[in-house]
Amino acid sequence: MQSTIGVGFLGAGPVTQAIHLPTLARLGHEFTIRHVSDVDPAVAESVATRVGATHSSSLDALLDDPAVEVVAICSPHTFHAEQVIAACRAGKSAVLCEKPLAMSSTEADAIAAVSAETGVPIVVGAMHVFDPGWRAAVAQWGELPATSHSIRSSIVLPPNPRFEDVATEVLGRQPFPTPDRSDVEVLAAMIHAGVMGLAVHDLPLVRSLLPRYDDLRVVSAAVLAPFGYRILAVAGGKSIELHAVMSATWQPNWVLEAYANDVALRTEFTPSYVHAGSAVSTLTTAESARVFGPESFNGYESEWLELAGIVRGQIAPPDPGELVDDLRFTLALADAAAEAVRSTHNTEAAA
Amino acid sequence: MNPTPHARAALATLPLSFPDPTGVVIVDGGCDWPAEVTRALRSGAAGVLVVQPKPADFAELLELDPSTAVIVDSTWASNPVIGAAAQAFQAAAADGSRLECRVILAPGSDFPTALLDQLILVRALLSPVSKVRVQYRSDHGFHAEGMTDTSMTVDLSVVCTTAVPAAATVRLLTSDGSVELLIPTGDTAEPARLTTAGPDGAVQAPTQYETGHRASLRRLRELMASGPADGLADLRQLHADVLVTRGAQRT
Incomplete structure (x- = not known):
């Protein structure tokens, strides 16, 4: 060996x-x-x-x-x-x-x-599942999965090359296509891709705060310009707001928040591609705030180290059922968001 | 918590502007404030401050003599940052597609009032919101979608918690930057934070350590001094926002 x-x-x-x-x-x-x-x-x-x-x-x-x-x-x-x-x-x-x-x-x-x-x-x-700034907060969040009632993911990202080009020298980059926004099926495909490609980073984290998602309902979904989405959903009695925009801004902002009546969690992630350390999580009550992170390593490094531990038999592997459940949740959200976009478009066209 | 005592305390910080503070009537917007304002106007008040009014029916009030200055002291829109913030949001509006207005409140807060306060804020920053649809509501908050008179979509939300202080956050993302505003409640002088980001970097506007109540009283003083053509203009705008609030509650 x-x-x-x-x-x-x-x-x-x-x-x-x-x-x-x-x-x-x-x-x-x-x-x-x-x-x-x-x-x-x-x-x-x-x-x-x-x-x-x-x-x-x-x-x-x-x-x-x-x-x-x-x-x-x-x-x-x-x-x-x-x-x-x-x-x-x-x-x-x-x-x-x-x-x-x-x-x-x-x-x-x-x-x-x-x-x-x-x-x-x-x-x-x-990678956010493995991020030490997130995991440290999870270890201390107590009853938050049960008591939280409002969850929000907000992602604002500059174009990927802003980070890719300082992480390496990329070979074979594909150009970003210009979509035909007049076609509702293009819009539905865009929001589906937005969930599967971008929201997917945080949806396992969101699911960990939900008691159930079999009652998932997308209340509204919209494709944002230049590329992004705003999705409002309800599952397990909690509101879930997913917001993302990729624009020409230089300023990344990637935040996941969860609120209960007496506790709030805010996790700010570092951008993908670059090794800018871990997320910083803050668990706040009316009396105090506890801050977790930043660590010098991020979720990518953690996921590979965990993989090494699994291969060497030192760490139990993830439950495949949980991974499949994460996927089912993501697919359900993507499909429902795409359908909501179609429905809104058809309603507006009929009006 | 009743904010009216804070407004009364703020009056004491303007001794030269209001040498005779007894002429100013400060009305608690949490009770039957239209009746109180009507009484104040009929009894010859020099000026009236309506503190954080709840949605109410006050169409008849608008028919009264408009020569007396009446100012609406709103939870978020009275913050002294609003003038600078309005310039920033309006400058970015042509390049932004969707405005987000998110509010944190204590559990048990009155949602119609919370929505009204948001509409007053968006009006002050950008444009009146002419229609609102509540998308989701629970005991813990709500999400609503509105449309301004300038055809910009507005996401309005309230989350109830005691974990973080009450505040309003407004964000407008543009093609290459953003305008963001964080407003704490106006009961203390904690300043709002206005940040504008563009291709050259981000700029935070100078902070202003003045309560929203004091800023409202300064506005009242200016209106009184100018001899207002329509002293009820604030109330007329409030009335329009109340109608939108009530329409949203029915959807």
Whole structure:
């Protein structure tokens, strides 16, 4: 067995280049990147060469590589489920799948089944779940999941290159398409993508504050310009407001808040891509405020370290049922938000 | 907590502006304030301050002689930052698509009054809100969506908690920045925070350590001194916002 854990990347786009490679460069005592696979052979070769890894353009080549113990799935969302399943069936030590885990409930069921059958641990790369500033607050939040009544996620982000370009030198960046906002199906797809691609970062955190979500109801949903969403939902008797805008601003602001009658939690996350330390959480009552963080490491580093602990048998892997439930919650929200956009559009058109 | 004593205390901080404070009638907006204002106007008050009025029916009041100055001392909109904030929000409005107005209040607060206070604030900063639809309401707060006369969508929300002090936050995101305003309750001189962010950085406006009540009394003094053509103008705007508030409660 290798002294460090061998990692293979499926997908070598900006997330791999700007997030995972710099993170693993900080964790060289735990991991070695052994294989990089991408549909674009030139990108695969270039990224692999940076880290002295093998490269390929096929899933099978990576899975057949005995040096790969952990498969990191950083491909487009639609490929996640089949690649997670294939990696589990290949008998790898663990799978790290970028969020979302899959794109449908059927896929989620298939993943749960193969995880149970093979016993291969699966970790979803929802970095905020692992953020030490968040986790420290969770450890001290007492009855907040039961008593909180209002939850709000607000995300304001500059264009990704503002951070990607200082995290690495990105190769093969795809241009951002210009959507046709006159088409309601485009708008519905945009808000669905907004949930699956952006809100998904915090939805496991939101779910951890909900007693249930089978009664989830999206009250309103709107696509915001230039790209973003505002979704108001209700679940488990709590209001959930999700707000996000990606614009040309230089000022990131990523905040999750939860309010009970006598306690409030506010967590401010650092932007993705750059290693700017952990989130800072503040638990406040009328008498006092307790602050957690910042730590010098962020959720990415924590998720990889947890993965190392899982592979080495030192940490119990996440419950696949919980991961699938996170996905079901995210899908339910995305689908309901898309339907709300259609409904609003049709109502306005009829008026 | 009744804010009227705070307003009375603020009157004592303007001894030169109001050498005879007995001419000023300070009306508690939490009771039957239209009747009290009517009595004050008919008894020859020099000026009237209505402190944080609840939604009420006062159409008849607007028919009275408008020569007496009446000022509405509102929970958020009376903060002395409002003039500078209005300039900032209006300058950014053409580039912003959606205004957020979020309020923290103590549990048990009166929601129609909370909504009215938000409408008065948005009017002061940007434009009157002409229609509002309540999207969700519980014992712990509400979410509503409004539309200004300038066709900007406004998200209005109230969350009830004792964990953090009561405050109003207004945010307008633009294509390359934002305008954000945090207003504490006007009962202390804790200043509001107005921050404008653009391509060149972020600027925080100078803080003003003056209570909203005192700022309202200064406005009253200015109106009294000018001999108002319509001393009831504040009340007319309040009436329009009350009608929108009541319409929202019915949806």
